[in-house]
Amino acid sequence: MTLLKTKLLKIAKSGVFQDFTPQQLSETREEILSLGTDGLTTVEVYTLLELQFYISLLTNHDVEAKACLDRLVDQFDTEKSQRIKLLQSLYLEAVAGDEKKATDILCRDPDEMNLSRRLTSFSRKRANGSESFINNLIFYLDLNPSDLKSWGELGSQYSKVGNYEKSVYCYKEILLREPFAYNIFYLVGLEYYHWFLQADLNNNNKDKKDKVLEAVELLSQARNHFLRSIEISESYKKGWEGVYAVSNVKEFNDRIGGKWGQVKEVKKFLADGDKLRELSKSKIESI
């Protein structure tokens, strides 16, 4: 009972339910329903109610979501609470499909930063989705330069449109705040890897030395970031897979190995790659 309560409160606090699979969602929903309200403080009751609202929206239980929302609105002042406005707007967007009303709720007070952020995300749906979304995110980040969620969002948007350099910059902004976020190190590595693939694909003159060195530099950046992610969390399988992938780009390795093999940087890169390939292979197999 207490354990279940603690678990649910943790889920509510961390927002981890956004990444749940449908099965996990429905299990969590069952758990909330089975918990009841006995022995909870007022704050805990309403935190769980909020969680129940999100989960019922995600699992298509519209009526239940409406019931939760009504209970919250009954209890709290809708004019003063950002959190309630956020829920109302979510409900309007998700169930009633009324985008205009949903955005109206968010516009009332410029001091409400959380609502501004949500407002930003509405432009995602417009015709030229990514572009205006990126512009809005940049505008929002100018207002609130230390909002990690938005930096992450901007990073993934840039990655979508293929601007990997900027994407790396955004993810690095998260790392400056959370220097041990190994999953972000993995993402940065992934962006560098994509960047390398993009550069290699667009490279018409594959025999120029500076181009080759640039590609090697990108690939070793990718490798370094993957390595950092597994240095922080040794059993992070994705990180090892990344290491394996960057040390196993056969065609590229053969090409540079043939002609540029004696250049200092390339030589070191290839030698490290050989060792890491073996290591990461055995690690992936054992995990």
Next chain:
Amino acid sequence: MSPDLLLDPQLKYWVLLPISFVMVLVGILRANVTQLMSGGPKLTPFKKFREQSFLGRVGAFRANNSVLTEQEFQQRQEYFIATLNTDHFYSEPISEDDKPANPFTDPSTNDAMMNMMKGNLMNYIPQTLIMGWINYFFAGFVIMKLPFPLTDSFKQMLQNGVATPDLNVRYVSSISWYFVNLLGLRPIYTILLQDSSAVDALMQQQSQTQQVPTIGGPGGPKVDKVYKAEAENLQVVDHKSIFDGIVERVLEAN
């Protein structure tokens, strides 16, 4: 050993219990009224927030720049120093005259003072009333005898208001019972209110250790000075990347 006093059993029903009962009720009432009177938390104006937020970003860069590569570090360092020296993120234009603003014309200060006054009133009025009530009706009453022995040093605490230097310490006077209730009802409130934060606030009020509200006094550093200082700090930041020699580190560790 002084002989036992004979206490009228009616004292229990007409003095002891009523005092406790009234104390509990007033405490609960006060918790509720305080909650009604105190407004919700105020949001920081977004311009001020932006100013702080940017400073936070710079601070994070200064603390954790080891996650960057050399090139990224240079790029960011240049950007931050350049931006800190402009007024892009200032919440309000900097006036040239150095006269500090009067803190009492600042609305946020007024709010803080108002809240303090409310808290004080909510504290003193009920306490004065109850104490007056007890002193008026039950002055000098000895209302109970504790079932356990105590040392003489408790005399001052338990026999306030009765002028009998030789009375056994185990007898408790009415006004002392009031004080014991005032400071010792936390478990009862915790059960009745079921909200530990409200109880904490209530007990803190009662123990009369009022927090002094933070009044933005004169001489608080202006934002341009803070930003300039931060820019100077950034000039001398030492950079060492975690990616230096990471391959060797990982190979060695495994």
